[in-house]
Amino acid sequence: MARFPAPTFLTSAWQPRQFPPDEGTEVAFAGRSNAGKSSALNVIAGRRDLARTSKTPGRTQLINFFGLEDGRRRLADLPGYGYAKVPEQMRRHWQELLTRYVEARSSLVGLVIVMDVRRPMTDFDCRMIEWARAHSLSVHLLITKADKLSRGAGLSVLKDVRAQVGETASAQLFSAVNRIGVDEARHAVLAMLAGKRGGGSAEPSE
Numbered sequence: 001m002a003r004f005p006a007p008t009f010l011t012s013a014w015q016p017r018q019f020p021p022d023e024g025t026e027v028a029f030a031g032r033s034n035a036g037k038s039s040a041l042n043v044i045a046g047r048r049d050l051a052r053t054s055k056t057p058g059r060t061q062l063i064n065f066f067g068l069e070d071g072r073r074r075l076a077d078l079p080g081y082g083y084a085k086v087p088e089q090m091r092r093h094w095q096e097l098l099t100r101y102v103e104a105r106s107s108l109v110g111l112v113i114v115m116d117v118r119r120p121m122t123d124f125d126c127r128m129i130e131w132a133r134a135h136s137l138s139v140h141l142l143i144t145k146a147d148k149l150s151r152g153a154g155l156s157v158l159k160d161v162r163a164q165v166g167e168t169a170s171a172q173l174f175s176a177v178n179r180i181g182v183d184e185a186r187h188a189v190l191a192m193l194a195g196k197r198g199g200g201s202a203e204p205s206e
C-alpha cells in the first residue's frame with residue numbers, strides 16, 4: 001500500500017487569523033456531521049489518532065490543520081455540516097467560518113467530500129459540489145462506511161453517485177473500518193495536493 005507522507009498536527013482554528021500561512025497546497029475534508037471525515041483522514045494519513053473522531057455528531061467544531069512532511073502541503077479537517085442539534089449561534093459561526101475559509105484560502109486546491117454510503121448526496125453535499133465547481137476546486141467524493149452495505153449494494157450507490165455528478169467530481173467507495181479504497185483515496189488526495197485534478201474532475205475555468 002502506498003505510504004502517505006507523514007502528516008503532523010499543525011493547529012486548530014476557529015477564526016481566520018488562526019489559519020496557518022496560506023501557501024503551498026491544501027485539501028480539506030468536508031461533509032455532513034458524523035459522516036466519517038476525521039476517521040477517513042486518519043486512515044488516509046496512516047495515523048490512527050491524528051484527527052479526533054467520535055460517536056457524538058458535531059465532535060469536530062474547529063478547523064484542524066495537518067502538515068505533510070515537506071511543509072508545503074496540508075490537510076484540513078472541517079467541522080461537519082447539517083447537525084441539527086448545534087445551537088443556532090454556533091451554526092451561524094460555523095457557516096461564516098466555512099465560507100470565509102473556502103473563499104479566502106488560495107492554497108485550497110481540492111475538497112474531499114465525505115458521505116455515508118447509506119445517505120449519499122444530501123442537499124448540503126450537492127451545494128458543496130456546486131460551490132467547489134464554481135471556484136474551480138477539484139472534488140473527490142469519498143463514499144464511506146462501505147462496510148455497512150454488501151459489496152453489490154455499495155457498487156450500486158457508487159454508480160448512482162457517479163451518474164449524478166458526471167464529470168464534476170471523482171467518486172469511490174471507502175471504509176475506515178475495513179480499509180476499503182485506502183490506496184485509491186491516497187492517490188486522489190496526493191493528486192489534488194500536486195495541483196492536479198482528481199480523475200474525472202472538470203478543468204479549471206481559467
Ligand SMILES: Nc1nc2c(ncn2[C@@H]2O[C@H](COP(=O)(O)OP(=O)(O)OP(=O)(O)O)[C@@H](O)[C@H]2O)c(=O)[nH]1
Nearest residue numbers: 033034035036037038039053054058059060080176
Ligand atoms: N462502520 C463504520 N463506521 C465508521 C466509519 N468511519 C467512521 N465511522 C464511525 O462514524 C462515527 C463518526 O466518525 P467521525 O470520523 O468522527 O465523523 P466526522 O464526520 O469527523 O464527524 P464530525 O466531526 O462530528 O462531523 C464514529 O462512530 C466512527 O467510528 C466506517 O468506515 N465504517
Ligand SMILES: [Mg+2]
Nearest residue numbers: 037038052060
Ligand atoms: Mg470530525
